[in-house]
Amino acid sequence: MKVLFVARNVFRRLRHDLLTVFMIGTIPLIFILLFGYAFSGSPTEIRVIVVNHDRGALTLNTREFGQITVERSLSAELIAGFGKKVFHIRRMDDESAGERELKEGRAWAVIVIQPGFSQGLIDRVLQIKGEMPYTYQGRTIHLLPRKEAATGPGITLSIDRSNVPVADTVVATMERALNNLLFAYIGGRDVDLRELLKIDYVYAGKADYLDYYSPGVIGFAVTVITSMLTLIALVREERNGILERLLTFPVHPWELSLGYTLAFTVIAILQALEVILIAYFLFHTMFVGSLLLMLFVIVVYTIGLQGMGTLLSGLARNEFQAVQYALLIIIPGLIITEAFWPVEALSPALRPIAYVMPLTYLNRALRAVMLRGWGISGIWFEIVVLASYAAVMLGLSILLMKRRAHTR
Amino acid sequence: MDAAIRTENLTKRFGHLTAVDRLSLVVPRGETYGLIGPNGSGKTTTMRLLCGILTPDSGEISVLGYRIPSFAVLRKIGYMPQENAIYPDLSVRENLYFFGRMQGLSHRKIQSRTDEVLRVVHLEGKRDALARDLSGGMQRRVSLAAAMIHRPELLFLDEPTAGVDPDLRVFFWAHFKRLTEEGTTILISTHYLEEASRCHRIGLMSRGRLVQEGPPQALEEATHAATLEEAFLTLVGKKEEE
Numbered sequence: 001m002k003v004l005f006v007a008r009n010v011f012r013r014l015r016h017d018l019l020t021v022f023m024i025g026t027i028p029l030i031f032i033l034l035f036g037y038a039f040s041g042s043p044t045e046i047r048v049i050v051v052n053h054d055r056g057a058l059t060l061n062t063r064e065f066g067q068i069t070v071e072r073s074l075s076a077e078l079i080a081g082f083g084k085k086v087f088h089i090r091r092m093d094d095e096s097a098g099e100r101e102l103k104e105g106r107a108w109a110v111i112v113i114q115p116g117f118s119q120g121l122i123d124r125v126l127q128i129k130g131e132m133p134y135t136y137q138g139r140t141i142h143l144l145p146r147k148e149a150a151t152g153p154g155i156t157l158s159i160d161r162s163n164v165p166v167a168d169t170v171v172a173t174m175e176r177a178l179n180n181l182l183f184a185y186i187g188g189r190d191v192d193l194r195e196l197l198k199i200d201y202v203y204a205g206k207a208d209y210l211d212y213y214s215p216g217v218i219g220f221a222v223t224v225i226t227s228m229l230t231l232i233a234l235v236r237e238e239r240n241g242i243l244e245r246l247l248t249f250p251v252h253p254w255e256l257s258l259g260y261t262l263a264f265t266v267i268a269i270l271q272a273l274e275v276i277l278i279a280y281f282l283f284h285t286m287f288v289g290s291l292l293l294m295l296f297v298i299v300v301y302t303i304g305l306q307g308m309g310t311l312l313s314g315l316a317r318n319e320f321q322a323v324q325y326a327l328l329i330i331i332p333g334l335i336i337t338e339a340f341w342p343v344e345a346l347s348p349a350l351r352p353i354a355y356v357m358p359l360t361y362l363n364r365a366l367r368a369v370m371l372r373g374w375g376i377s378g379i380w381f382e383i384v385v386l387a388s389y390a391a392v393m394l395g396l397s398i399l400l401m402k403r404r405a406h407t408r
Numbered sequence: 409m410d411a412a413i414r415t416e417n418l419t420k421r422f423g424h425l426t427a428v429d430r431l432s433l434v435v436p437r438g439e440t441y442g443l444i445g446p447n448g449s450g451k452t453t454t455m456r457l458l459c460g461i462l463t464p465d466s467g468e469i470s471v472l473g474y475r476i477p478s479f480a481v482l483r484k485i486g487y488m489p490q491e492n493a494i495y496p497d498l499s500v501r502e503n504l505y506f507f508g509r510m511q512g513l514s515h516r517k518i519q520s521r522t523d524e525v526l527r528v529v530h531l532e533g534k535r536d537a538l539a540r541d542l543s544g545g546m547q548r549r550v551s552l553a554a555a556m557i558h559r560p561e562l563l564f565l566d567e568p569t570a571g572v573d574p575d576l577r578v579f580f581w582a583h584f585k586r587l588t589e590e591g592t593t594i595l596i597s598t599h600y601l602e603e604a605s606r607c608h609r610i611g612l613m614s615r616g617r618l619v620q621e622g623p624p625q626a627l628e629e630a631t632h633a634a635t636l637e638e639a640f641l642t643l644v645g646k647k648e649e650e
Contacts, residue, residue, distance in 0.1 A: 240491055240492065240493060240494075240496070241489045241490075241491030241492070241493030242493050242494070242495065244456075244461055244489060244491075244493065245487060245489055245493040245507075245554075246510060247459070247460070247461045248459045248460065248461060248482060248485060248486075248487040248564075249482055249507070249510040249511055250479060250480075250482040250483050250510075250511065250512060251510050252479075
């Protein structure tokens with residue numbers, strides 16, 4: 001049976017390629033660990049600002065004592081009902097300051113509880129129930145509807161919808177908390193929440209999941225092709241001796257590095273344009289920002305990524321190893337860089353990794369431009385991070401290009 | 409004597425292995441100098457040191473009057489490595505164009521030089537063929553052409569005739585002879601002893617050392633050998649015994 005010898009020969013060869021053996025063991029492990037931790041649940045610790053104008057002073061109409069005034073804050077009960085995990089709540093007194101935080105991307109939502117929220121809610125409950133028992137000074141009395149019942153939405157919720165999964169979680173959490181609160185008073189009877197809750201979207205109000213994903217797809221596609229191309233191209237040129245031959249030409253290492261960078265950047269731009277055009281014309285995804293700014297950010301990112309690819313190609317001895325190294329960039333890029341899942345949806349253990357991955361900043365910048373329509377002033381931080389990454393990686397790759405043959 | 413290459417106590421180690429061991433070499437200008445020796449004797453490492461690809465652990469190198477490493481000398485040398493080191497997915501002409509550009513030649517100059525070097529390597533008819541579609545011997549010739557595109561003063565040829573047909577090999581050597589007559593210096597490594605006998609001078613390498621050097625006839629005489637091959641075996645054998 002020659003089949004067995006062919007198979008055995010594969011394993012024999014692997015004995016002399018311990019790096020590949022290591023990768024064979026490690027890559028599935030990384031994959032499953034990342035996925036396991038990534039899908040640990042829905043978004044948590046969403047940055048939310050609460051502006052509570054409700055003082056919780058209730059005027060109640062009772063059968064036993066007529067009109068009485070009590071201190072009871074239903075807004076506090078509502079906030080407690082959000083739970084501790086989903087929202088990371090920051091309280092503010094000034095509504096417009098809260099809106100500013102939202103518009104500048106430092107919070108995903110502002111919950112403004114209007115003055116008289118508690119009063120309005122209890123009035124509505126009594127209108128539905130007609131009468132309700134209530135414990136007052138140690139005895140049970142009965143509440144009756146008031147003639148001058150408060151009306152109008154008790155809560156305004158402003159949301160940045162450029163992060164669709166997070167925005168949906170905010171709305172769902174808000175509605176659940178309101179429903180739970182109402183259930184405690186009126187049981188299963190229906191209340192139209194729209195009477196109590198007014199939702200405004202500051203950005204990307206009409207965005208759906210496709211709109212949210214498309215910037216991620218662009219970033220991810222650029223990552224996959226650029227890292228594969230850089231790694232394989234360089235490993236191939238090293239293996240067939242071209243890099244070594246070029247060292248005997250009057251060519252500076254930076255000329256080589258920049259030359260490759262230029263070419264792969266053009267490829268990355270063409271790719272990004274392809275994805276953007278198809279997403280826009282075929283799927284009508286949302287696009288409110290500047291195309292040029294997007295391409296600029298992609299270029300900066302690609303330069304850094306190529307530097308990284310160049311560094312890894314120095315470690316890879318053959319194309320097979322090159323592909324495995326590329327996977328080391330691609331797999332985390334798929335899962336923990338907000339390409340598809342917001343950082344809020346990652347388990348807390350993975351979140352720090354997201355903040356050291358350059359792709360996270362690219363995805364944030366692309367989303368901010370495509371869905372919020374932000375300009376340079378809105379994404380300057382992301383640009384600074386990506387540019388620093390590019391500078392460091394390009395510098396290191398030039399150094400490596402220089403030392404490459406010398407260490408062979 | 410005006411030397412094209414001069415090294416003193418050149419040493420290069422890879423881990424525990426001393427690939428080149430205190431090598432002192434002088435190659436006069438306008439000569440063909442042949443490095444011969446068994447596999448692993450340090451010929452290729454020596455060439456790579458001389459081209460500046462590798463940095464020596466100790467010792468001095470001077471090439472065409474430049475102390476290595478030198479950027480300026482790179483315009484004057486041509487290196488043909490053991491691997492073909494050409495782009496398989498480019499045509500012959502495109503390969504030569506790229507390497508010409510990397511030497512800083514102008515578009516026009518490359519075109520005239522391309523015609524010239526393709527004539528030398530007998531590939532005029534293949535200029536638009538993709539390198540990967542050529543036979544191994546033809547690819548070798550493209551590689552040689554790439555090393556000569558800028559008309560270097562000094563050529564490093566690492567096993568240039570490996571895999572090349574015997575009749576073409578003869579043609580190559582005729583060209584090398586013409587080049588040296590025009591003043592080009594050639595350092596060549598080879599396995600073929602009959603080729604080595606065409607050199608002005610040969611150096612026998614064994615275990616990183618220069619065991620013996622001199623004109624081919626002198627080596628034959630010194631070892632009382634009938635052929636260079638025999639001389640080589642005698643000398644390397646002696647060395648092994650030490």
